[in-house]
Amino acid sequence: MTSPAPALRVLRLGFDVGGSKIDAVAATDTGEIVRRVRRSTGWGADAVVGAVAETAVAMADDLGVPTSAFASVGVGIPGQADADQRTISHAVNLGIERLDLAAALEPVLGTRVRTENDVKAAALGAAKLHGRPGTTAYLNIGTGIAAGFVTDGVLWRGARGTSGEVGHIVADPNGPLCRCGQRGCIEMYAGGGAIARRWGKDVAFPVVDVFDAADAGDPEAVVLRDGIAFGVASALRLIALSIDPDFMVLGGGVTALGDRMLTRVMAELERAAEASPFLASLDLSSRVSVLPARSPVAALGAALIAVHPHEQEAHAHG
Amino acid sequence: MTSPAPALRVLRLGFDVGGSKIDAVAATDTGEIVRRVRRSTGWGADAVVGAVAETAVAMADDLGVPTSAFASVGVGIPGQADADQRTISHAVNLGIERLDLAAALEPVLGTRVRTENDVKAAALGAAKLHGRPGTTAYLNIGTGIAAGFVTDGVLWRGARGTSGEVGHIVADPNGPLCRCGQRGCIEMYAGGGAIARRWGKDVAFPVVDVFDAADAGDPEAVVLRDGIAFGVASALRLIALSIDPDFMVLGGGVTALGDRMLTRVMAELERAAEASPFLASLDLSSRVSVLPARSPVAALGAALIAVHPHEQEAHAHG
Numbered sequence: 301m302t303s304p305a306p307a308l309r310v311l312r313l314g315f316d317v318g319g320s321k322i323d324a325v326a327a328t329d330t331g332e333i334v335r336r337v338r339r340s341t342g343w344g345a346d347a348v349v350g351a352v353a354e355t356a357v358a359m360a361d362d363l364g365v366p367t368s369a370f371a372s373v374g375v376g377i378p379g380q381a382d383a384d385q386r387t388i389s390h391a392v393n394l395g396i397e398r399l400d401l402a403a404a405l406e407p408v409l410g411t412r413v414r415t416e417n418d419v420k421a422a423a424l425g426a427a428k429l430h431g432r433p434g435t436t437a438y439l440n441i442g443t444g445i446a447a448g449f450v451t452d453g454v455l456w457r458g459a460r461g462t463s464g465e466v467g468h469i470v471a472d473p474n475g476p477l478c479r480c481g482q483r484g485c486i487e488m489y490a491g492g493g494a495i496a497r498r499w500g501k502d503v504a505f506p507v508v509d510v511f512d513a514a515d516a517g518d519p520e521a522v523v524l525r526d527g528i529a530f531g532v533a534s535a536l537r538l539i540a541l542s543i544d545p546d547f548m549v550l551g552g553g554v555t556a557l558g559d560r561m562l563t564r565v566m567a568e569l570e571r572a573a574e575a576s577p578f579l580a581s582l583d584l585s586s587r588v589s590v591l592p593a594r595s596p597v598a599a600l601g602a603a604l605i606a607v608h609p610h611e612q613e614a615h616a617h618g
Numbered sequence: 619m620t621s622p623a624p625a626l627r628v629l630r631l632g633f634d635v636g637g638s639k640i641d642a643v644a645a646t647d648t649g650e651i652v653r654r655v656r657r658s659t660g661w662g663a664d665a666v667v668g669a670v671a672e673t674a675v676a677m678a679d680d681l682g683v684p685t686s687a688f689a690s691v692g693v694g695i696p697g698q699a700d701a702d703q704r705t706i707s708h709a710v711n712l713g714i715e716r717l718d719l720a721a722a723l724e725p726v727l728g729t730r731v732r733t734e735n736d737v738k739a740a741a742l743g744a745a746k747l748h749g750r751p752g753t754t755a756y757l758n759i760g761t762g763i764a765a766g767f768v769t770d771g772v773l774w775r776g777a778r779g780t781s782g783e784v785g786h787i788v789a790d791p792n793g794p795l796c797r798c799g800q801r802g803c804i805e806m807y808a809g810g811g812a813i814a815r816r817w818g819k820d821v822a823f824p825v826v827d828v829f830d831a832a833d834a835g836d837p838e839a840v841v842l843r844d845g846i847a848f849g850v851a852s853a854l855r856l857i858a859l860s861i862d863p864d865f866m867v868l869g870g871g872v873t874a875l876g877d878r879m880l881t882r883v884m885a886e887l888e889r890a891a892e893a894s895p896f897l898a899s900l901d902l903s904s905r906v907s908v909l910p911a912r913s914p915v916a917a918l919g920a921a922l923i924a925v926h927p928h929e930q931e932a933h934a935h936g
Contacts, residue, residue: 435777447860458862459753460900465859468896470852472791481894534788541783542765542860544776576799578786582778
């Protein structure tokens with residue numbers, strides 16, 4: 301009994317396109333990753349389209365098939381996807397104001413291409429890795445903070461592209477001024493970009509530096525480190541009191557801190573629960589987990605976004 | 619061309635059971651209300667079961683049918699419904715810790731009985747009245763604050779019974795102490811119960827009194843009135859940045875204030891949007907509406923909760 305060769309199975313390609321690199325996987329519908337490639341990419345629409353197309357061709361060559369043999373290609377991008385998941389807008393960090401990725405890539409690759417916001421794609425991937433039925437809330441703690449919600453394999457997309465934008469929910473109206481114009485956004489406490497600006501030191505990993513300095517007793521670092529726990533805990537509490545998911549999964553660049561961050565978040569959740577039997581009854585800590593660092597959830601989720609809606613429904617209910 | 623007599627159509631009964639009165643409707647699956655009755659009720663499980671049963675019998679007599687002719691009976695209760703929607707728990711204001719309403723009523727009424735949290739039931743009713751496809755968020759501003767979310771006729775129930783409990787999301791961690799143990803919960807600003815406690819005057823309608831006193835220049839009342847707008851606007855913003863619904867409908871006792879409240883909420887949304895292009899882009903004001911005072915949304919929604927899941931899915935997709 302041998303499994304069929306990968307080329308004979310239904311395989312999908314998924315891309316997580318960031319500001320400087322692409323993470324690509326070839327995966328089965330059950331979430332098994334048969335190839336993973338990471339490459340650098342450039343800035344602007346042409347560079348992104350070119351890098352995705354070249355990587356797709358390289359992965360197809362590697363598997364000994366044409367790109368049209370892939371059942372679909374999905375591309376996660378830090379921007380806002382249209383409802384038809386063909387066009388991405390406002391991908392500021394990639395220098396893309398608006399791009400019909402499906403139109404650009406489908407003729408080249410000969411298969412169905414869809415795109416999605418990278419955090420929403422990662423939510424699909426995290427739910428697939430998690431594998432349990434019900435609703436998974438994925439909280440991405442990277443340069444910014446955002447969430448995605450997946451119920452039985454189906455992504456919640458919202459009406460106007462702002463579902464899961466919890467990073468710009470205000471945690472403290474007297475907090476630091478956010479670039480969005482509000483004060484005390486969750487992102488100002490727990491987003492890597494805001495931490496780097498507030499810490500103000502020219503280091504490679506500002507959040508790690510903050511944790512190291514806080515461990516060494518630096519009072520400014522302690523404030524920032526406690527703020528990270530406050531911001532993440534605020535996001536988890538508001539997700540529990542609005543969406544009420546079965547599971548909450550933390551991911552994103554800050555997960556490189558691993559238990560150092562989770563321990564602080566859990567302590568903040570417990571501190572708040574001690575003051576509030578109501579919060580204690582939410583049992584948040586038992587619902588929270590952290591992805592392993594460098595987990596390919598966004599690329600895996602991207603591979604799943606181009607599953608046809610009818611297939612997706614069959615997956616969800618089947 | 620005459621419509622068939624009500625008794626020949628599929629009719630469902632819906633009950634909104636409050637601390638002192640019951641609102642009951644007989645409605646069609648399209649949301650047409652053919653009878654509405656309001657009655658006083660008592661405290662405790664026996665009084666609630668008795669009042670629902672008597673009202674159902676009276677409405678059946680009035681329509682010239684047995685109660686078994688109703689396709690279903692739904693009961694909205696200020697408590698937490700089990701996943702099977704047969705049992706309600708923690709209905710503190712009714713003196714009910716736990717009650718299997720379906721078991722108590724089905725043998726008496728001879729038809730399917732289901733129960734649901736009253737705000738979730740009202741969300742179903744508000745979405746039905748609204749009538750447009752997509753996601754409706756219903757924000758109930760009564761003694762407490764809570765929300766319900768309905769997508770294409772299907773209620774979002776959450777994993778642990780705390781979906782939509784936005785009243786206990788913190789709007790200001792330095793705000794007034796809430797009974798739940800947290801500080802600055804949205805409910806502390808905009809909930810009728812908290813307003814009454816904070817205003818501290820023995821009047822019939824504390825929130826109206828606060829608005830009247832604020833209009834007359836009372837500085838303490840101005841703080842409370844502005845707080846109501848802050849609390850409601852905070853809830854609307856966080857719903858837009860988590861769920862991202864198509865529509866947001868305000869309901870509950872505070873809607874008795876009508877435009878007096880809505881004007882303040884809109885002004886607060888606009889004030890915040892002026893400082894934040896991001897908030898302005900959410901276009902919240904165009905998504906918000908207020909139910910007419912004494913709108914029977916909870917009873918209407920309760921009538922719809924006992925629609926069999928398969929019928930519900932047919933409704934949603936059909």
